[in-house]
Amino acid sequence: MEFKNTLEFAQSLDAKDNLKSYRDEFFFPKIKGKEVIYFTGNSLGLQPKRTKAFVDEVMKDWGELAVEGHFYAEKPWWDYHERLAKPLAKVVGALPEEVSVMNTLTVNLHLLMVSFYNPTKTRFKILCEEKAFPSDQYMFQSQVRFHGLDPDETIVELKKRDGENHWRTEDILETIEELGDELALVLIGGVNYYNGQVMDMKAITKTGKAVGANVGWDLAHAVGNVELKLHDWDADFASWCSYKYMNSGPGNASGIFVNKRHLNKKDIQRFEGWWGTKKETRFLMKPEFEPMENADAWQISNVPVLSVAPYLASLTMFEEVGMAKLIEKRNLIVSYLEFILHEIDKEVDSSFEIITPKDRGCQLSVFLHGQGKSLFNYLMENGVVTDWREPNVIRLAPAPFYCSYEDMYRFGQILKSGVLAN
Known part of the structure; x- marks a missing residue:
C-alpha cells in the first residue's frame, strides 16, 4: 500500500x-x-466502557447476597476465574487447562520460579536479556540469593552487539548452546519493554529445551499484542500482566501458563495454598494438599473477584474480535x-x-x-x-x-x- x-x-x-x-x-x-491521542496502551490500556457493568454486577451481588455470593451469584465467585481460562487460552496459544488468573506479574514469576528454577551444583545459571525490566532484575537477584548463589556468577545477561539497538536471534541461540549443561533457566521478556522487539520465542524455547533448561517467558508487553503459541512452542511456563494491551485496569490480576506436561503432579516443587487444592474436596478442609489438575494448582488464595471482573470484561472483546x-x-x-x-x-x-x-x-x-x-x-x-x-x-x-x-x-x-x- x-x-x-x-x-x-x-x-x-x-x-x-x-x-x-x-x-x-x-x-x-x-x-x-x-x-487525546493515546500511545501508552503498552503501559496502561484505556478503560472499556463495558467494564463498569461487570464490576457493578459483583458489587450488587455482594450487597444482596454477602457471603452467599460465593456460590449463588449469577457468576459465583468461587469459580469466577474459570470463565477467563478459555478466552485467555486463545490469546496466549494454550489449552484452557494450562491457564489461570491470579496475583500480579512479579508475584507469579516468583511462584513459578519455585517450580522451574531448581539449581544444582553444575546446572544453575539463568539467562535473561540485559537491562531487563527492573522487577525482573530484582526477582532474579533475590531468587538466586535465596538459593545461596552469587548473582554475578549465576545470572547471564544477553548483550546486544556494539552499536546496535536490538538483539540478534542467532546470538541468543549461540549463547544458550554455549552455556549448555550449566543452564538451568531461560527467562526473557517476549517483547522488550524498551525497544519493542519481539523475540523469536519459538526458536529460543526450542534451543533452551534442547540443552536441558527450563524455558519461561515474561509476556507483560506481548499478551494481547503479538501472536503467541505457548503450548505448541513447548514453553514450560509464562506469566503476564493484564493492564497493558488487555485493558483490565491499573495493577490488575495477572495470568499464568503452565505447560500440560507439568500439571497434576504432586511432587513438583510449588508454594501451595487452599485455593490450589481440588475444588471437589476443598471445603472438607483436608490436611493433605491435592492439586487441581490444571494451572489453578498454582493458586494460593481465593480469587480477587473485583479485580478479575474487569479482565473478564476485556476478554469478551478479544473473543468478539x-x-x-x-x-x-x-x-x-x-x-x-x-x-x-x-x-x-x-x-x-x-x-x-x-x-x-x-x-x-x-x-x-x-x-x-x-x-x-x-x-x-x-x-x-x-x-x-x-x-x-x-x-x-x-x-x-x-x-x-x-x-x-x-x-x-x-x-x-x-x-x-x-x-x-x-
Whole structure:
C-alpha cells in the first residue's frame, strides 16, 4: 500500500477499518477539551466502557447476597476465574487447562520460579536479556540469593552487539548452546519493554529445551499484542500482566501458563495454598494438599473477584474480535505511524531514529536525536499521551482496539509543530 501523509488518506483508512466501532467502546481522557491521542496502551490500556457493568454486577451481588455470593451469584465467585481460562487460552496459544488468573506479574514469576528454577551444583545459571525490566532484575537477584548463589556468577545477561539497538536471534541461540549443561533457566521478556522487539520465542524455547533448561517467558508487553503459541512452542511456563494491551485496569490480576506436561503432579516443587487444592474436596478442609489438575494448582488464595471482573470484561472483546484481526490492524497502523515519522523527519530536517526492529508488535521506540524532553512535554501538553525513557526515547504504541489512522496523521502534525517550536 502506498501511504500518504494527508488527513484525507488517514480518514480513508479509518473508513475501511473493520475494528473502527471498538474505538467507541473506550473512555478517552481529554486535554484542552479534545480526546487525546493515546500511545501508552503498552503501559496502561484505556478503560472499556463495558467494564463498569461487570464490576457493578459483583458489587450488587455482594450487597444482596454477602457471603452467599460465593456460590449463588449469577457468576459465583468461587469459580469466577474459570470463565477467563478459555478466552485467555486463545490469546496466549494454550489449552484452557494450562491457564489461570491470579496475583500480579512479579508475584507469579516468583511462584513459578519455585517450580522451574531448581539449581544444582553444575546446572544453575539463568539467562535473561540485559537491562531487563527492573522487577525482573530484582526477582532474579533475590531468587538466586535465596538459593545461596552469587548473582554475578549465576545470572547471564544477553548483550546486544556494539552499536546496535536490538538483539540478534542467532546470538541468543549461540549463547544458550554455549552455556549448555550449566543452564538451568531461560527467562526473557517476549517483547522488550524498551525497544519493542519481539523475540523469536519459538526458536529460543526450542534451543533452551534442547540443552536441558527450563524455558519461561515474561509476556507483560506481548499478551494481547503479538501472536503467541505457548503450548505448541513447548514453553514450560509464562506469566503476564493484564493492564497493558488487555485493558483490565491499573495493577490488575495477572495470568499464568503452565505447560500440560507439568500439571497434576504432586511432587513438583510449588508454594501451595487452599485455593490450589481440588475444588471437589476443598471445603472438607483436608490436611493433605491435592492439586487441581490444571494451572489453578498454582493458586494460593481465593480469587480477587473485583479485580478479575474487569479482565473478564476485556476478554469478551478479544473473543468478539480475535487476535488475527487485531494483529492485522496492528501491522497496518504501526506501518502507517512509521511512515508518518519518516515524512515529518524529512519535513523538519530532524533526526528521528526508530530503534524498534521489524520484529515488532504495537510499539515503536523513537530516539529523538537533537531533541530534548521539551519535545515530549510539548506533545503531552498538546494532547499526545506518550512515554519518555532515558536517555532520549519516546515509546509510541497505537493499540488497534482504540487508535485510529487519523490519530497517526494528527500526531505527525503535532510532532512537526513541536520540533519547529523548540
